[in-house]
Amino acid sequence: MQTPEQASLLETTATLTVKIIGVGNAADALLGALATPEFAAAQFISVNSDAAALAASSATVKINLENKLLRGLGTGGDPERGQALAEEHFSTLKAACEGAKVVFILAGLGGGAGSGISPVLAKAAREAGALVLAFVTLPFECEGNRREAQAQAALAQLKAAADGVICLPSQKIFKLINEHTGIVETFKFSGGFLLEGVRGVWQLLTRPGLIQVHFDDLRQLLHERHAENAFAFVEAAGAGRAREAVEKIIAHPLLDEGRVLAESDAVLVSLIAGKDLTMAEVNRVMEQVRRQCAHAQIIMGAAVDAALKEKLCVTIIAARQSAAPTNLSPRTETRSPATTTTVHREPAASRPVTKRRSGGSKAIQTQLPLSIISKGRFDKSEPTKHNGEDLDIPTFIRRGVPLN
């Protein structure tokens, strides 16, 4: 099935051993969808505590986290049980990750297996010497508070353990579905988005780039910026494909109609197209993206893949710095040549920092302005806004000039 070009491409991939590990029931389905020739170079591993579900999985390697107490049943939606199981089988997990340079972890957070196992797995993979990138979904709001809380807790743990986390809150999918969309379709949809993200990153890392994006770049982008990542993967074909791609990016629901781009402070853009990719097209896309995210540091990559024929694929990963300040500059530790070729381990000192920051990641919700600053006589008039600043509020208050 493989074209010669593809084979040669995959050869370059071979130097980068990638393992894609699905954790829990939700991810099993995704692994099945990923098993295409495109990902032939990757090894699929499925990790689950539910023996029945595992048996149905299409992954090449299956790891059953068994425990006599569970009698082959699942974790019962309890992440603590999942975590205990994973820690019990820590050495198995670590052995499974041995030899990989990059490990992708796919999981649906909120349940027992996904939330409990994936943080431990991330840790195991790191100890095995791999760079860990996690793709996770958060549950729908209607799934209840408990799952939401479990998912958030797991996300925080995962952020501390993995090198990068890309997270898709399922609730955002609601914008894309209508009254009549079936529940199966909806889950397929949210899984599809996650897959697009995996595919985008995969292509980014494995295609020989004209303007290469290395894993360091990606890591640098995601690292220390876990707070909220958004990704979008769009495809366009035909004559006006650059323009079409830009339009799709701007209208992408996961980017909140481009609002995410405007707020993000680091953006990775990767363009992949057939041999006819022109510089003008790259320029057109980048120009628009740059205009959308004026404040962001932009990392770009471009690659040619003959198999794509006349399609143009654009992957965007946008990251926003969380509110908590950090002393650890991401620049200082990445970019060392060692990161791509050898084991990269987080210095122990940086762990607590990451953990503290992940605590702050929940504070995305806007705060009510409890200390109301009176605008005096301008209270009822139309506010004078300038670059988002309300000029009616006294200058000395906005500048924080103390009067004493």
Next chain:
Amino acid sequence: MFDDGNIIAGLEIGTSKICVVVGELTADGGLNIIGLGQSPSQGVRKGEITDPQKVEENLRTAMFEAEQMADVEIRSVYLGVSGGHIRGFNNRGVHPVVSADREISPDDVDDVLKNAKAINLPAENTVIHAVRQHFFIDGQDGVTNPIGMLGARLEVDMHVIHGHANRLQNAIRLVKATSLEVEEIVFTGLASALALLTNEQKELGALVIDIGGGTTEYVVFADGVIRHSGVIAVGGDHVSNDLAYGLKVPLSRAEKLKLEHGSALVAESAKGQSISITNDLGLELKRVNVEHLQRISSLRLEEIFRLIAQDLDAAGLTDYLRAGVFLCGGSSRVPGLVPLAENVFQMNVAPGHATAISGLTTALDQPEFAAAIGLVKYGSLKNRKRAERPFLKGFLGRLLQRT
């Protein structure tokens, strides 16, 4: 008693006062200011009318005063408009010259001007001014009168000032309700610039900042044409409001403190000083720190200048201002404003005087009348053109309309 054509009145409905200036065209084409009237304005916030009835009342008072002083009856006015909704930008119109001999005809000029005016405005906005800057013929810059020249491609740069149609209409309706005709509406920033700047200064490049009660207008002239304009809906009222908030005094008291002790710079002598606020009977109510007072007002005024400086920087006009910066408007009376502006803009700053007109010196020297005087000047320029038009047969007259 009077000849209708010779009397021109400018009306500015400002946030803190309403002011009317009456001018008379002299026989030799000069302009003489013969009357002025003013009254405090109560129904205006940030340059926009919020209480039409109060404004109408105040307007009648100011009109009466001006008519008394000038001993004329005012029938029509040039109305100054302002407000945060007003924006200015430059637009270029292109027109290919199609005639066989490539000679540019008046029709070509009309067409290119029409093209330059055809701009994408928000549906609710309307154009207040469209002032031509320069013509280009096949890319050749600086052509002022292209008729009769040869070329294939005629372009024109235009400065367009536009604003919210309904809000502009509010002011016009109000004036009409007092049985006055509105000759034309004029952006007050442009009017102030006309009053203050001489032709040499316009040629050299100058920035005029009119800091009023509720709004600050600014206009840049360079190479003799208007290059940039803008409004920030922040003015002296904001200083008073900041003071009321920061010093915890009532607004009326803050206004008084601003007039008596306000400064654009924190004076060395003010450090540690305090003044007592007394009630009607002379009993002390509160002590206010003068340094705080000056710091609050200084920060606000500096911010206004910084916003303007940023805007000009973004437009790339900072290097064109060889004649410097001119200040007018009621709030430009604040002591220390000139050094503050010099500090921010890093160039010559001078308080503006309405030099281009003769007449009542008391009126000409006051910075708050600059806009209204400019309105009269604008009117006189229009009138002069109108007088020339029949003589020059239509289009030629219009060509001379360079304001």
